[in-house]
Amino acid sequence: MQVFQRIGRAPIILVLPALAVLLIVFGVPTVQLFLESLNAPNFSIQNYSSFLGQYANLRVLLQTLEISAIATVICLLVGYPTAYLISTASKRARMVLIVLVVIPYLTSGLARTYSWVVILGDNGLINSALVNWGLISSPLPLIYNRAAVYVGMVHIMLPMMILPLVSVMLGINTSLIAAAKSMGAKPSTAFWRVYFPLSMPGVRSGTLLVFVICLGFYITPAALGGLGDAMLSTFIASQVSTGFNMGSVSASSFVLLAIAVVMLSVFGLNLSGTQDSAPKLRKGFMERFSLLRVVKQYLNELSVASRSKQWSKALYQAQGDGGWSRFAGSLTLTLVIFFLLFPEVVVIIMSFSSDATLQFPPSGFSLQWYGSFFGDEAWYGAAWTSIKIGLAVAALSTVLGTLAAYGLSRIASDFRGWLTMAILAPITIPVIVVGVASYFGLVNLGIIGTETGIVLAHTIGAISYVVVIVSATLANFDRRLEQAAKSMGARPFTAFMRVTLPLIRPGIIGGALFAFIHSFDEVVVTSLVSGYSVRTLPLKMWENIRNEIDPTVAAVASLLTLLPILWMIALYVTWWRARSSSQNTVLEANA
Amino acid sequence: MYGPIAAVTELSLTVRRGEFLTILGPSGSGKTTALMMLAGFESPTKGDILISGKSVAAVPSYGRDQGIVFQSYALFPHLTVRRNLEFPLEMRGVKASERAPLVERMLKRVHLDAFGERMPSQLSGGQQQRVALARALIADPPILLLDEPLGALDRNLREQMQGEIKGLHREFQKTTICVTHDQEEALTLSDRIVVMRAGKIEQLDTPEALYDRPATRFVANFLGEANVLDSPELGFNDQNFRGKVPMVRPERVRISAVNSPAPAELGQSQVVTGIVEEMIYAGPLRKYQVRVGDKSLIVRQHVASGQEVFAPGGSVRLDWLRADVRLLDE
Numbered sequence: 001m002q003v004f005q006r007i008g009r010a011p012i013i014l015v016l017p018a019l020a021v022l023l024i025v026f027g028v029p030t031v032q033l034f035l036e037s038l039n040a041p042n043f044s045i046q047n048y049s050s051f052l053g054q055y056a057n058l059r060v061l062l063q064t065l066e067i068s069a070i071a072t073v074i075c076l077l078v079g080y081p082t083a084y085l086i087s088t089a090s091k092r093a094r095m096v097l098i099v100l101v102v103i104p105y106l107t108s109g110l111a112r113t114y115s116w117v118v119i120l121g122d123n124g125l126i127n128s129a130l131v132n133w134g135l136i137s138s139p140l141p142l143i144y145n146r147a148a149v150y151v152g153m154v155h156i157m158l159p160m161m162i163l164p165l166v167s168v169m170l171g172i173n174t175s176l177i178a179a180a181k182s183m184g185a186k187p188s189t190a191f192w193r194v195y196f197p198l199s200m201p202g203v204r205s206g207t208l209l210v211f212v213i214c215l216g217f218y219i220t221p222a223a224l225g226g227l228g229d230a231m232l233s234t235f236i237a238s239q240v241s242t243g244f245n246m247g248s249v250s251a252s253s254f255v256l257l258a259i260a261v262v263m264l265s266v267f268g269l270n271l272s273g274t275q276d277s278a279p280k281l282r283k284g285f286m287e288r289f290s291l292l293r294v295v296k297q298y299l300n301e302l303s304v305a306s307r308s309k310q311w312s313k314a315l316y317q318a319q320g321d322g323g324w325s326r327f328a329g330s331l332t333l334t335l336v337i338f339f340l341l342f343p344e345v346v347v348i349i350m351s352f353s354s355d356a357t358l359q360f361p362p363s364g365f366s367l368q369w370y371g372s373f374f375g376d377e378a379w380y381g382a383a384w385t386s387i388k389i390g391l392a393v394a395a396l397s398t399v400l401g402t403l404a405a406y407g408l409s410r411i412a413s414d415f416r417g418w419l420t421m422a423i424l425a426p427i428t429i430p431v432i433v434v435g436v437a438s439y440f441g442l443v444n445l446g447i448i449g450t451e452t453g454i455v456l457a458h459t460i461g462a463i464s465y466v467v468v469i470v471s472a473t474l475a476n477f478d479r480r481l482e483q484a485a486k487s488m489g490a491r492p493f494t495a496f497m498r499v500t501l502p503l504i505r506p507g508i509i510g511g512a513l514f515a516f517i518h519s520f521d522e523v524v525v526t527s528l529v530s531g532y533s534v535r536t537l538p539l540k541m542w543e544n545i546r547n548e549i550d551p552t553v554a555a556v557a558s559l560l561t562l563l564p565i566l567w568m569i570a571l572y573v574t575w576w577r578a579r580s581s582s583q584n585t586v587l588e589a590n591a
Numbered sequence: 592m593y594g595p596i597a598a599v600t601e602l603s604l605t606v607r608r609g610e611f612l613t614i615l616g617p618s619g620s621g622k623t624t625a626l627m628m629l630a631g632f633e634s635p636t637k638g639d640i641l642i643s644g645k646s647v648a649a650v651p652s653y654g655r656d657q658g659i660v661f662q663s664y665a666l667f668p669h670l671t672v673r674r675n676l677e678f679p680l681e682m683r684g685v686k687a688s689e690r691a692p693l694v695e696r697m698l699k700r701v702h703l704d705a706f707g708e709r710m711p712s713q714l715s716g717g718q719q720q721r722v723a724l725a726r727a728l729i730a731d732p733p734i735l736l737l738d739e740p741l742g743a744l745d746r747n748l749r750e751q752m753q754g755e756i757k758g759l760h761r762e763f764q765k766t767t768i769c770v771t772h773d774q775e776e777a778l779t780l781s782d783r784i785v786v787m788r789a790g791k792i793e794q795l796d797t798p799e800a801l802y803d804r805p806a807t808r809f810v811a812n813f814l815g816e817a818n819v820l821d822s823p824e825l826g827f828n829d830q831n832f833r834g835k836v837p838m839v840r841p842e843r844v845r846i847s848a849v850n851s852p853a854p855a856e857l858g859q860s861q862v863v864t865g866i867v868e869e870m871i872y873a874g875p876l877r878k879y880q881v882r883v884g885d886k887s888l889i890v891r892q893h894v895a896s897g898q899e900v901f902a903p904g905g906s907v908r909l910d911w912l913r914a915d916v917r918l919l920d921e
Contacts, residue, residue, distance in 0.1 A: 483632055484665035486652040488679035488730065495653075498678075502669045 014407025015419060018400040018463050025456050026426060029440035037250035047251035057235075061255065064232040067146075067221065068214035071153040075161040075210050076203065078154065082336045083165030083202070085329045088174075097333065098166065099568060104340045105159035106564035108521045110541045111557035113220050115343030116152045117143065117545060118350050118554070120224070123359035125346060148224040156220055157213065158340060161206040168202025208267050212260050216430025218524045223545055232256050233432035233524070240439060240528050253436045260429050344561045351558035353551055369555035379540065379552065386520055386537040389451060393458040393519035398512040400459070401466025406500075408467070409474045420467070427464040434461065435525040442529050449531025457529045458522055462515035469514060473507025509574045513567060602638075602792060604785060606768060611760050613769045615777040616787035617813065623738070625787070626770040630736055631655050642734065653682075655734075658727030658765070662739040664719050666711035672698070672722050673707040679730040693729060701725045701755075717748045721755065728763055737769040741776050753779050774814050778802065786810050807920045808836055816841050816889055820916070824884030825863060835918035841889040843915040846879055848899060849906045862910040867901045881909060 037047050051057050086097045104112065119125045120143040127139040142148060172195060180190035218233040232252060239249050346360065351369055353362030373379045404423060408416050426434050438457040439448070447453035477500065485495035501508075523538035530539060537556065544553040602625055606612050616622040627633040628640065631652030640648045647655055658679075667675050673694055680690045698704045701721040711719055720740070727735055740756065741749045757780060760767055771777055777784050778798045786793040786801065786809075794806045802814050811817035820837040849864055865883035872894075879890040879901065888909060892898070901907050 478663075478665065480661045480663075480665040481667060483630070483652065484659065484661055484667075485678070485682075486632075487630060487655075487657060487659040487736075488726070489653050489656070489682035490678075491653050494682070499667055499669075 011407040011410035012419075014403045015411070015423075018404035018423060018467070019419075021400060021456065022423065022426070022460050022463070024445070025441040026434065026437050026460050027422075029444060030437045032440060032444075033250040033437060034254060036246055037254050039247065047247040048255070051248060051251045051255065057252070060230055060232055060235050063230070064215060064256075065259070067149060067153070067229070067231060068211055068217070071150055071157060071214050072207055072211040074150060074154050075157050076207055078336060079158055079161035079165055079206065080199075080203070081332055082158075083162045083169055084199075085333050086162070087166050087169035087172075097337070098163075100337050100341065101159050101162050101166075103564045103568065104155075104344065105163065106517060106567050107344060108538070108557070108560040108563075109156055109219060110521070110523060110538050110545070111347060111560040112156055112343060113152055113223050114541070114545050114553055114557050115347040116148065116155065116224055118346050118360055119343060120148050120151070121360075123357070125360040128360055143224060144226040146225065146229055149221045149229050152220040152224040153214060153217060155339065155343065157210045158336070160213065161210050164206040164209065165199065165202040168205075169199055172198045204267060208263060212263060212428065212430060215256060215260055216432045216434075216524070218432055219542065233430065236432050236436060237524070237528065240436060249436060253433045256430050257433045260433075264428060347554055348558040348561060350551060351554040353554065356550070369550070369552045372550070372552045373555045373559075376552070378535070379537075379556070382535045382537045382540040383556075385451070385535060389454055389458065389536060390516045390519040392451075392455045393462050394512045394516040396455065397459045397462035397466050397515040398508060401463040401511060401515070402470050402504075402508050404463065405467045405470035405474055406496075408471060420471075423467050424464045426461040431524045435528040438525055439528045448529060449533040451534055453529055454526055454534055454536070455519075457525050458519040461522070461525075462518045465514040465518055466508075466511035469511040470504060470507045473504045473510075477503055506574045510571060513570060517567065602787075602790075604792065604795060606766055608766055609764045611767045611769065611780060611782045613771060613777040613781040613784045614787055615771060615774065615784050615813075616793075617772055619789075620787040621790040622770045622772070622787050626736060626738055626768070629768060630657065630659055656730075656732045657734045657736055658730065658732040659736045660720075660723045660727045660738065660740050663743050664711075664723040666719055666722055666726070668711055671708050671710060672703065672714070675711065675722060676726050676729050679726060683730050685730075697725045697729045716744050717752060720744065720752055724756070724759060728759065728765070733766060735763075735765040735767040737767065737771075739771050739773070740769060742771070742773065749776075756780060778814070786813060802840075804917060805838070805919060808838070811838050811917070811919055816891075818844065818888045819919075820886075822884055822886045825861075825886060825888075835920060837916045838919050839911050839916050841878070841891040842893075844888065844890045844909050844911045846881070846890045846892055846901065847908050847910070848901075849908050851908070859913050860910045861913060861916070862908060864906060864908050867903050867905050867907055869903055870901065879907075881907060883909070 038044065039046055052061075086094055086101070089097060117124070121127070122139040122143070124142070126142060127136075130136045131139065176194050176198070177190050180194045181187065185193065216233050217231060218237060221229055221231045222234050233256070236249060236252050236256075239245070239252075350360060350362065352365045352367065353359075354364035354366035354368065355362050408420060408423075411419065421428075435457075438460065442448045442453040442457060445453070445456075447456070481499050481503070482495050485499045486492070490498065521538060523536075523542050526536055526539055527542065530536065541553050541556055544550075602621070614622045614625055624633065628635050628648075631647070631650060631654075634648055638648070639646050642655075667678065670678070676694045676697055677690050680693060685693070694707070695704070698707055701724065703718060703721060703725070706714065706718065706722075711722065714722065720743075724740075737756075741752055744752060753776070760780075769777075769780060781798055783795065783797055784801050785795045788809050794801060794810045796804075801810065805811035805814065805817075808817075808819065811819075817838045818841060820839060825837075853862075863883050865881040865888065867879055868882050868887060869880040871878040871880075875894060877892045877894055877900070879892065881888050881890060890909065
């Protein structure tokens with residue numbers, strides 16, 4: 001019991017296990033890499049100058065920035081109106097729309113990338129249709145070019161733009177728009193002068209999140225792009241896998257890392273300058289993960305009466321949304337949702353193909369590819385490996401992440417900001433850099449190419465997700481409940497087990513689920529640290545997509561497409577059930 | 592929580608056994624920190640806290656044997672009302688078979704016998720408040736701490752709960768310390784009130800004495816309304832009051848027509864004339880704001896039949912007894 005008293009006084013002890021794993025797998029090797037890139041101990045910038053001195057490298061770097069920037073802008077231009085329409089829709093419609101956006105977000109990125117191969121390929125959906133209708137005689141070059149890269153990247157990143165935007169937009173009090181109009185502002189003026197500035201935090205988090213993830217993108221450009229569309233991550237990955245020059249790998253990783261860090265630190269800060277920057281930095285940091293929270297918020301809000309919100313919305317809408325604009329709105333929403341979900345449908349159809357090669361539409365239907373998945377040890381073995389690794393990652397990261405989140409919630413705020421930033425680093429910086437760093441971390445430990453190694457490499461990212469979700473839950477947790485328990489004679493450990501734990505359990509389960517998904521879908525880091533001796537499902541799929549072996553991958557992808565529906569049900573059940581005894585309800589009743 | 596600035600700098604006070612003592616102050620006066628220290632959630636950097644002569648400053652909250660009613664109650668949302676009430680008994684090691692009758696009796700006492708199986712979220716604000724009180728009292732702690740106990744209730748319920756709290760205090764005779772910023776709550780519930788300001792005790796006395804004989808300008812203004820008579824038109828000059836400020840409560844001031852007969856006790860009264868700036872009708876009373884020279888005085892008059900009503904703009908005569916004037920420290 002003495003131990004718990006001491007922990008109560010020094011909550012940082014709870015963060016230490018998570019920090020230790022992070023440092024060993026990621027932090028120390030990052031420093032080593034940095035020293036390596038500078039040719040320590042004889043410091044020089046030779047690696048950087050030779051990296052930047054080569055025209056080809058420079059071109060790849062600029063191309064990486066260009067592709068990321070353009071993909072981000074497209075996501076913003078499509079995502080902003082979509083998010084606006086979602087956030088102003090009726091409550092029921094809003095919930096359905098958010099679920100439709102979350103499903104692709106939870107679907108395996110490989111499966112989604114593969115669907116575009118099916119749609120855009122020479123024998124794919126579009127080309128076959130055009131040839132059949134006699135519009136063209138030979139297939140158009142739709143795939144393996146820059147346009148295909150943008151289509152694929154926007155498809156993957158769009159939910160990550162929309163969800164933070166929706167989360168911020170829902171927080172905007174719509175009566176402010178009504179107020180602006182009552183003061184004589186035209187609808188467009190009210191939008192630009194009031195609504196848009198208030199939605200800026202969402203724009204900032206969505207844009208940053210999408211841009212930084214794009215910087216580290218590897219799978220989609222490699223699968224859909226041509227030879228000339230290589231991104232820096234492809235370049236780094238190929239160097240790591242083909243007996244590389246460590247100085248060059250580390251220099252290029254740090255160039256990428258530097259760009260990401262500059263972006264995060266410049267735009268992560270509050271640009272509006274209304275509040276002091278220190279707390280804002282932390283908030284901005286968490287805001288970027290609000291997409292996780294918006295899901296929860298939504299499932300929670302199902303039956304919470306929000307009459308005031310609706311009243312102001314009614315007031316706002318009463319001021320004239322014409323039939324035409326409503327039609328344009330529905331059309332936009334339909335197109336975006338179609339763009340997000342149609343590829344998944346195509347993959348499901350494709351998986352029942354009776355053809356021997358990739359072509360769409362299939363000439364007949366059969367279960368042969370499911371048969372070849374469940375009949376081939378290489379496939380189901382890989383799936384089993386992935387499940388085992390995923391469960392181990394979920395267990396480890398849930399324990400470490402929950403302890404860390406609980407400890408963080410008790411640490412003085414300045415220090416907490418820095419610690420949170422460190423713990424979230426694995427999911428905020430480009431994934432290829434995390435991959436390179438954990439590669440060296442596992443080499444240090446001598447467990448490269450083992451399942452344990454992969455579990456550790458996945459755990460650092462998974463801890464970040466658990467910390468984000470559990471912290472969000474703890475933020476809603478009224479600390480006075482714990483004080484109340486103590487005032488009634490409960491010791492700190494008893495108070496935690498009897499009061500805190502039952503109330504944050506939904507967050508912990510959600511965190512475990514995201515940790516599992518993170519591990520189960522992970523391919524970039526895994527491909528670097530697996531050393532060709534461990535085969536996970538995503539690795540096997542990736543190999544199959546790259547070599548266009550056969551449509552077995554379609555069967556796998558269609559199975560993976562069904563998983564998010566299971567996840568949604570699991571989340572719904574956990575969070576909805578929690579609602580019935582939720583403290584939020586109590587606080588509302590008291591408010 | 593408050594950084595390096597001490598939230599409470601000087602707080603030396605003795606609470607009598609069985610007494611209802613209220614710590615009253617505006618936000619930032621240090622009253623919440625004081626309560627947190629009493630509850631054992633924060634420890635004083637200097638000084639000590641004694642209960643029945645024993646120091647508890649280093650004892651954590653779970654070792655103190657106190658009942659606390661939190662602001663917005665802190666009922667455990669995942670436990671039924673019954674399980675909420677059982678919690679403190681369970682933590683003190685009371686056997687399950689002995690817990691049930693105690694819970695039953697307590698539920699009956701707060702008129703919630705039919706609500707034992709409900710979740711806290713299914714109760715109204717007043718019912719939640721009663722569960723919180725019952726939970727704080729059930730393990731029979733010698734001390735009861737209340738944090739803004741009525742703050743979350745609407746006006747009607749608040750009056751009803753005031754009665755309930757007084758009844759429970761009379762019945763259980765617990766030494767009770769209440770923290771609030773609400774002067775009405777403090778005046779109606781307490782045996783004695785401590786008024787705090789900027790981390791220090793401003794005045795400690797019974798409700799009646801505090802209201803009737805405030806020691807400082809701060810106390811006079813914080814509890815009720817005060818007419819500070821610090822201008823020459825009101826008979827004020829520095830010499831005659833030796834650094835103190837004269838004050839009279841609005842209900843002690845009489846308002847009458849300028850030409851009405853002079854008050855009988857002329858020698859003991861102070862009389863001024865002024866112009867009505869504002870008249871507010873508030874049910875049982877009428878409130879006038881009267882300008883005298885460059886000062887505005889407030890007059891509260893109980894509404895009675897046959898009374899003359901003065902419209903804004905008209906001249907009136909104000910008078911009050913010299914005996915009703917109090918001298919305040921700055």
